[in-house]
Amino acid sequence: MIEVKNLHKSFGDAHILKGISTTFDKGKTNLIIGQSGSGKTVFLKCLLGLFDYEKGSIAYDGKIFSKLSRDERTELRSEIGMVFQGSALFDSMTIAENVMFPLRMFTKQSKSEMEDRADFVLKRVNLPDAHNKMPSEASGGMQKRVAIARAIVNNPKYLFCDEPNSGLDPRTSIVIDNLIQEITDEYQITTVINSHDMNSVMEIGEKIVFLQYGLKEWEGSKDTIFRTDNEAVTSFVYSSELFKKVRRMYIEENQ
Amino acid sequence: MKYLHNIGAYFIMIKDIFRKPTKWSVMKTLILKDIDDLIIGSLGIVAFIGFFVGGVVAIQTSLNISNPLIPKYLVGFATRQSIILEFAPTFISIIMAGKVGSFITSSIGTMRVTEQIDALEVMGINAINYLVFPKFIALTLYPFVISIAMFLGILGGLAACVYGGYGTLEDYVTGIQNDFIPFHMAYAFIKTMVFAFILATIPSFYGYFMKGGALEVGKASTTSFVWTSVVIILLNFLLTSLLLG
Ligand SMILES: Nc1ncnc2c1ncn2[C@@H]1O[C@H](COP(=O)(O)OP(=O)(O)OP(=O)(O)O)[C@@H](O)[C@H]1O
Ligand SMILES: [Mg+2]
Numbered sequence: 001m002i003e004v005k006n007l008h009k010s011f012g013d014a015h016i017l018k019g020i021s022t023t024f025d026k027g028k029t030n031l032i033i034g035q036s037g038s039g040k041t042v043f044l045k046c047l048l049g050l051f052d053y054e055k056g057s058i059a060y061d062g063k064i065f066s067k068l069s070r071d072e073r074t075e076l077r078s079e080i081g082m083v084f085q086g087s088a089l090f091d092s093m094t095i096a097e098n099v100m101f102p103l104r105m106f107t108k109q110s111k112s113e114m115e116d117r118a119d120f121v122l123k124r125v126n127l128p129d130a131h132n133k134m135p136s137e138a139s140g141g142m143q144k145r146v147a148i149a150r151a152i153v154n155n156p157k158y159l160f161c162d163e164p165n166s167g168l169d170p171r172t173s174i175v176i177d178n179l180i181q182e183i184t185d186e187y188q189i190t191t192v193i194n195s196h197d198m199n200s201v202m203e204i205g206e207k208i209v210f211l212q213y214g215l216k217e218w219e220g221s222k223d224t225i226f227r228t229d230n231e232a233v234t235s236f237v238y239s240s241e242l243f244k245k246v247r248r249m250y251i252e253e254n255q
Numbered sequence: 256m257k258y259l260h261n262i263g264a265y266f267i268m269i270k271d272i273f274r275k276p277t278k279w280s281v282m283k284t285l286i287l288k289d290i291d292d293l294i295i296g297s298l299g300i301v302a303f304i305g306f307f308v309g310g311v312v313a314i315q316t317s318l319n320i321s322n323p324l325i326p327k328y329l330v331g332f333a334t335r336q337s338i339i340l341e342f343a344p345t346f347i348s349i350i351m352a353g354k355v356g357s358f359i360t361s362s363i364g365t366m367r368v369t370e371q372i373d374a375l376e377v378m379g380i381n382a383i384n385y386l387v388f389p390k391f392i393a394l395t396l397y398p399f400v401i402s403i404a405m406f407l408g409i410l411g412g413l414a415a416c417v418y419g420g421y422g423t424l425e426d427y428v429t430g431i432q433n434d435f436i437p438f439h440m441a442y443a444f445i446k447t448m449v450f451a452f453i454l455a456t457i458p459s460f461y462g463y464f465m466k467g468g469a470l471e472v473g474k475a476s477t478t479s480f481v482w483t484s485v486v487i488i489l490l491n492f493l494l495t496s497l498l499l500g
Contacts, residue, residue: 077377085370
């Protein structure tokens with residue numbers, strides 16, 4: 001479980017996060033949604049300790065991140081998997097080497113054990129035969145999937161994904177969403193996902209936090225998001241005719 | 256103010272190079288790769304420049320000695336001195352600040368821009384050790400590069416002198432053996448080691464702490480080249496006054 005209390009973050013004069021409090025539960029897929037530029041990535045990077053913040057606290061299973069010693073942070077971080085918005089694959093390594101990297105760094109596995117594990121996760125992200133390609137030879141969607149494979153290869157306790165299915169086709173997108181939900185449930189991971197993909201919201205949003213103008217405007221789940229009459233949420237989520245229809249049908253069906 | 260801040264950040268980075276080392280099995284491959292990129296990859300250009308500039312030094316020296324009272328072997332002697340004392344350690348290091356330095360800045364800078372450094376840090380890896388330490392170790396082989404420049408520079412001087420008709424082989428060989436002071440070698444290699452450290456760390460600093468996008472990677476490489484050369488020139492002055500003055 002991750003608890004965030006009153007988080008403030010500015011860049012110079014630009015106040016990006018203006019006091020956000022929420023919790024992300026273990027074994028659940030927690031989604032952060034909001035417009036482009038609303039601060040989702042900044043929020044995620046604060047959680048990871050990549051950005052310093054002016055005020056607030058972040059606790060990982062009760063351990064307050066800013067109070068951890070360097071070694072304790074390192075230890076915590078070896079239990080974190082992260083998928084960056086731009087994939088952030090190491091471009092001097094092949095796809096298989098990228099995926100095996102966390103294993104090489106943090107485990108004592110033999111080469112063949114690591115290769116087996118990399119095979120396994122690459123199959124799960126639907127990339128059974130891209131092992132020897134360099135990241136620059138892979139498409140954007142493939143890079144995204146490699147990044148996901150690298151994030152989950154060492155069974156993290158906390159998984160962060162910044163727009164895991166931007167750049168993916170609808171089918172792969174659903175495969176990835178389901179994969180993230182499956183492993184979250186299977187290994188009881190605390191998963192936090194940034195998204196503006198409405199499909200993911202409705203499929204896997206066990207908890208949804210809606211950010212707007214640097215504040216938490218609304219919080220709920222994929223079930224309550226259909227019923228909310230929060231103006232900001234409805235105008236963001238149901239901006240397309242299709243989703244307006246979906247919403248109407250959902251409400252009719254569940255009356 | 257900004258300069259002071261940068262200098263402080265630079266020394267903190269130096270300390271972090273040696274903190275929390277990366278696993279040896281991983282580090283080993285990084286070091287081998289950097290030896291290949293930084294040392295082996297520089298040998299060609301260093302050999303080329305060393306040989307031809309050595310030739311020019313010999314020709315210039317002999318053209319400027321018109322007085323018949325000055326012994327002929329002086330060409331070899333002067334060529335040896337200028338190559339060992341200044342040309343190889345300092346001049347080649349400035350060239351390397353351009354070649355190796357901008358390579359280091361742009362490769363680390365690109366990793367910063369594409370969030371690869373964030374990815375390392377999120378995993379709990381000391382990114383400064385991971386990125387800079389292998390370059391530091393690779394550049395401990397830098398004296399080897401400079402030795403090659405010295406050797407080929409003197410050889411180039413010989414070729415230019417003998418085949419250009421500026422003097423005889425015997426005179427040149429007598430000249431390069433004349434009045435040899437071992438401490439000059441020590442002085443040259445002390446400088447070389449200091450410059451190697453500068454070449455590994457200042458470009459890394461500019462790559463690691465850069466902000467922005469692809470355009471800024473280019474700018475950072477230029478800034479890195481300027482500062483690496485400035486520091487090399489200043490330290491050259493300082494070391495020369497301390498060691499030979
Ligand atoms: N390193 C930075 N320096 C200065 N400002 C920044 C920095 N990173 C982000 N910002 C600003 O913070 C705001 C939020 O950016 P952020 O990247 O978090 O948006 P986002 O919600 O992730 O958007 P998207 O959905 O497009 O990825 C933006 O106005 C951006 O300009
Ligand atoms: Mg973002």
